[in-house]
Amino acid sequence: MTYALQVRNVSHSFGDREVLRDVSFQAKTGSITALLGPSGEGKTTLLRIIAGFERPRQGVVSVNDRVVSSPDTFVPPQHRGIGIVTQEGALFPHLTVGQNIAFGLADRRSANSRRRVAEVLDMVDLAGTESHHPSELSGGMQQRVALARALAPEPELVLLDEPFSALDASLRESVRDHVVSVLRQAGETVLWVTHDQDEALSTADDVAVLLKGTIDQVGPPLDIYKHPTSLAIATFVGDAVVCDVVVAANETEADSALGILKLVNPIRAGHARAIIRPEQFDVSEVSQDGCHGVVTQSRYFGHDGLISVRMATGEDITVRLHARRLPDVGASVGISVHGPCTAFTA
Amino acid sequence: MVPAVIVAGASLSPIAYLVVQSTSRGVRPFVDEIIQQRTAELLTRSLLLCASVTVAAVIIGVFAAWVTTLAGLRGKVAWTVLFSMPLAIPSYISAFTWVSWMPSLSGFAGAFIVLTFACFPYVMLPVMAVFSRIDPSHEEVAMSLGRSPLITFFVVTLPQARRATLSGALLVALYVLGDFGAVAVMRHEVFTWVIYGAYRSGFNPTRAASLSLVLLVLALALTAAESQARGKQDKGVSPVRTLLRSGQSLAKVRALAAAVSTVIIIPSVGVPVISVVSWLQRESTRRVDTSDVVSSAMTSFGIGVAAALFCLLAALPVALMSVRHPSRLSRMLSAATYVTHSLPALVIGISVVYLGIRAVTPLYQELPMLVFAHVILFIPAMVTTLETAIEKSPVRLEEISASLGSSSVATFIRVTLPLALPGLLAGSALTMLAAVKELPASLLLLPTGWDTLSTDVWRFAAVSDYAAVAPPAITIIVLAAVPTAILGALSSIKFKSDS
Numbered sequence: 001m002t003y004a005l006q007v008r009n010v011s012h013s014f015g016d017r018e019v020l021r022d023v024s025f026q027a028k029t030g031s032i033t034a035l036l037g038p039s040g041e042g043k044t045t046l047l048r049i050i051a052g053f054e055r056p057r058q059g060v061v062s063v064n065d066r067v068v069s070s071p072d073t074f075v076p077p078q079h080r081g082i083g084i085v086t087q088e089g090a091l092f093p094h095l096t097v098g099q100n101i102a103f104g105l106a107d108r109r110s111a112n113s114r115r116r117v118a119e120v121l122d123m124v125d126l127a128g129t130e131s132h133h134p135s136e137l138s139g140g141m142q143q144r145v146a147l148a149r150a151l152a153p154e155p156e157l158v159l160l161d162e163p164f165s166a167l168d169a170s171l172r173e174s175v176r177d178h179v180v181s182v183l184r185q186a187g188e189t190v191l192w193v194t195h196d197q198d199e200a201l202s203t204a205d206d207v208a209v210l211l212k213g214t215i216d217q218v219g220p221p222l223d224i225y226k227h228p229t230s231l232a233i234a235t236f237v238g239d240a241v242v243c244d245v246v247v248a249a250n251e252t253e254a255d256s257a258l259g260i261l262k263l264v265n266p267i268r269a270g271h272a273r274a275i276i277r278p279e280q281f282d283v284s285e286v287s288q289d290g291c292h293g294v295v296t297q298s299r300y301f302g303h304d305g306l307i308s309v310r311m312a313t314g315e316d317i318t319v320r321l322h323a324r325r326l327p328d329v330g331a332s333v334g335i336s337v338h339g340p341c342t343a344f345t346a
Numbered sequence: 347m348v349p350a351v352i353v354a355g356a357s358l359s360p361i362a363y364l365v366v367q368s369t370s371r372g373v374r375p376f377v378d379e380i381i382q383q384r385t386a387e388l389l390t391r392s393l394l395l396c397a398s399v400t401v402a403a404v405i406i407g408v409f410a411a412w413v414t415t416l417a418g419l420r421g422k423v424a425w426t427v428l429f430s431m432p433l434a435i436p437s438y439i440s441a442f443t444w445v446s447w448m449p450s451l452s453g454f455a456g457a458f459i460v461l462t463f464a465c466f467p468y469v470m471l472p473v474m475a476v477f478s479r480i481d482p483s484h485e486e487v488a489m490s491l492g493r494s495p496l497i498t499f500f501v502v503t504l505p506q507a508r509r510a511t512l513s514g515a516l517l518v519a520l521y522v523l524g525d526f527g528a529v530a531v532m533r534h535e536v537f538t539w540v541i542y543g544a545y546r547s548g549f550n551p552t553r554a555a556s557l558s559l560v561l562l563v564l565a566l567a568l569t570a571a572e573s574q575a576r577g578k579q580d581k582g583v584s585p586v587r588t589l590l591r592s593g594q595s596l597a598k599v600r601a602l603a604a605a606v607s608t609v610i611i612i613p614s615v616g617v618p619v620i621s622v623v624s625w626l627q628r629e630s631t632r633r634v635d636t637s638d639v640v641s642s643a644m645t646s647f648g649i650g651v652a653a654a655l656f657c658l659l660a661a662l663p664v665a666l667m668s669v670r671h672p673s674r675l676s677r678m679l680s681a682a683t684y685v686t687h688s689l690p691a692l693v694i695g696i697s698v699v700y701l702g703i704r705a706v707t708p709l710y711q712e713l714p715m716l717v718f719a720h721v722i723l724f725i726p727a728m729v730t731t732l733e734t735a736i737e738k739s740p741v742r743l744e745e746i747s748a749s750l751g752s753s754s755v756a757t758f759i760r761v762t763l764p765l766a767l768p769g770l771l772a773g774s775a776l777t778m779l780a781a782v783k784e785l786p787a788s789l790l791l792l793p794t795g796w797d798t799l800s801t802d803v804w805r806f807a808a809v810s811d812y813a814a815v816a817p818p819a820i821t822i823i824v825l826a827a828v829p830t831a832i833l834g835a836l837s838s839i840k841f842k843s844d845s
Binding site: 052076077078079080084086090092093094104149150153192 | 760764
């Protein structure tokens with residue numbers, strides 16, 4: 001396994017405010033890694049450090065085993081070979097589409113350069129638009145031109161900074177799928193900054209979760225969802241009900257308001273907090289020995305729905321159900337949990 | 347960084363020499379010069395003119411802003427252009443046109459009339475910007491609560507434009523305080539005219555410098571007040587879009603508005619333009635030689651081009667610093683160049699003369715000194731224009747350019763410069779024009795034997811040879827009318843198309 005991007009122990013602060021704290025992670029060559037985190041917690045700063053627009057206070061960044069930033073080296077952005085696509089595209093307004101794409105090519109007027117421009121435009125399905133001005137293009141088209149411009153000089157790494165968040169919801173999904181397929185076909189190594197979990201979980205090979213200025217977990221989307229390493233990551237990635245439990249002496253089961261829960265990983269006996277995903281709940285008729293509650297809210301999404309249930313013990317939980325089986329508000333329902341849960345020592 | 351510091355220092359250097367000159371015989375004579383009965387009279391006269399012109403200009407300016415936005419008159423763009431036209435006519439030219447038409451006009455009355463009709467656009471333009479963005483629902487609510495349209499205007503609409511009006515009023519006050527042309531032609535003894543007299547008589551350079559310092563302090567106080575007023579946005583005004591007004595005002599109101607507007611436009615535009623054109627028919631005491639006019643025009647343009655070029659070169663490092671590397675120091679440098687924006691051209695002219703006598707004697711009474719004075723006078727406007735132009739190119743684009751392999755020099759040439767170019771050219775053209783129109787510094791610093799369009803107007807009009815005044819005056823007005831008309835039309839169209 002080779003890594004196109006390696007970030008080791010990077011810390012950064014603006015004045016007194018520490019925005020990145022000892023961040024380390026790697027991105028596999030040819031893979032798409034999502035950098036997922038809430039807004040304002042350092043994602044964009046990390047991206048700018050990798051691109052060379054900021055110099056970190058501490059730590060090392062290497063691209064294909066070449067150190068580009070460390071306490072004693074700093075390669076300026078123009079010599080890093082890293083392509084970047086920003087939120088608003090940032091096409092040069094005074095240049096045509098063709099000139100924008102050729103901007104990073106060595107000999108812009110050569111036949112080679114013209115061929116390369118046509119080639120990348122074709123990749124993003126905008127063949128023949130060389131002479132258009134950016135202002136004549138729709139938002140989605142502008143983003144594709146921005147991608148073509150970043151790809152034209154054959155960068156070693158492509159950075160995407162929330163590239164679709166400025167687009168309409170209706171357009172976002174189709175442009176995203178298109179861009180992802182282009183990037184995969186080109187075999188690019190991509191670091192993709194986003195705060196949209198669905199986007200990260202559904203498209204990336206790996207997800208790096210950046211919370212409060214540091215990355216605690218990197219891994220395939222399913223791993224992050226099923227085996228989060230902290231309560232913070234568990235509740236940030238995907239919906240979750242957190243409940244207080246008491247772990248039994250055998251360290252694999254826990255007692256809770258929702259009955260006995262099986263644990264994914266054994267943890268120390270005693271008080272703990274377990275997370276249960278909405279799809280782990282099952283709704284049934286109220287029975288004598290099981291847990292039960294009253295439906296307080298019901299939200300219908302077409303294919304499925306979410307109901308809120310106030311448990312007899314006073315807790316509120318969210319349950320994901322198939323649309324056919326949504327109970328009415330006010331109905332009493334029995335609740336059971338299937339499958340093992342992840343718990344964290346309190 | 348270093349160039350920016352040099353530019354800021356150079357643009358403040360004449361003021362330093364002014365202080366040196368006025369205290370050259372010690373602080374005591376300086377204080378004696380200031381603390382005098384006649385200084386107090388001078389101050390009273392200057393402030394009285396300043397205050398009365400400001401009040402009159404505010405009334406006319408607010409009315410003109412209402413006509414061009416809310417009154418529902420047809421041809422808003424044309425009205426806006428006509429109302430903006432006084433900005434194109436230098437005050438000395440319009441003063442001469444009044445005198446040629448009414449030779450008895452002089453003193454306070456003459457200066458008051460000329461300056462009021464020259465200055466009201468400074469109130470109109472900012473108030474127009476506010477009026478066109480005011481939310482009409484406030485007025486509708488007031489009327490639904492039983493207020494008449496007239497009362498609604500005074501209690502609801504106008505208060506929303508309070509800051510814009512104040513800012514415009516302070517600009518007018520600053521203009522009147524620093525104006526040389528109108529008061530000189532009307533022989534009204536206010537600061538600028540007395541300073542010029544003291545300087546020309548040659549007996550008392552300390553008095554000229556000392557009074558200049560007093561004027562400078564007054565101007566700085568007004569500028570400080572103006573920047574305070576400008577910094578804050580009027581409340582309740584939608585910052586983004588113009589709101590559509592459906593209601594048409596009454597036909598009677600529209601007719602009255604058009605009639606009053608015409609009454610304003612006749613003295614502010616009609617009198618100067620018609621007089622200047624009629625001068626062409628007058629008999630001249632000497633033969634008007636085309637080649638003289640052409641040679642003056644060439645000198646004017648030469649000085650203008652040099653001033654614009656040096657102004658651009660000097661303003662560029664200051665603007666780049668303040669936009670790209672904002673810091674306490676870069677803001678101070680930008681502010682240092684901005685200080686001169688409030689200073690009367692006459693004061694700058696006199697201080698550059700002293701600078702020439704004391705520091706750079708070989709250049710005294712040579713053309714470079716005049717160009718230097720023009721650069722100092724016009725650098726504030728150029729810095730502001732360049733800052734806006736450079737902001738057109740977001741840092742984001744420069745970063746993208748770097749990520750695509752361009753060095754910082756290449757990025758400046760390939761991205762920043764092309765994006766800033768329109769603003770840069772417009773700023774240079776306006777600086778050139780301002781240099782061509784400028785009178786007092788040219789009168790003080792133009793080497794003997796040279797003539798420009800503005801000094802020609804001054805020289806011939808002073809001896810009532812209006813036939814000789816007409817060609818240079820018309821050249822100046824036509825040159826200045828083009829950008830003024832574009833400015834007026836653009837501001838009117840911009841407010842309209844936002845809706």
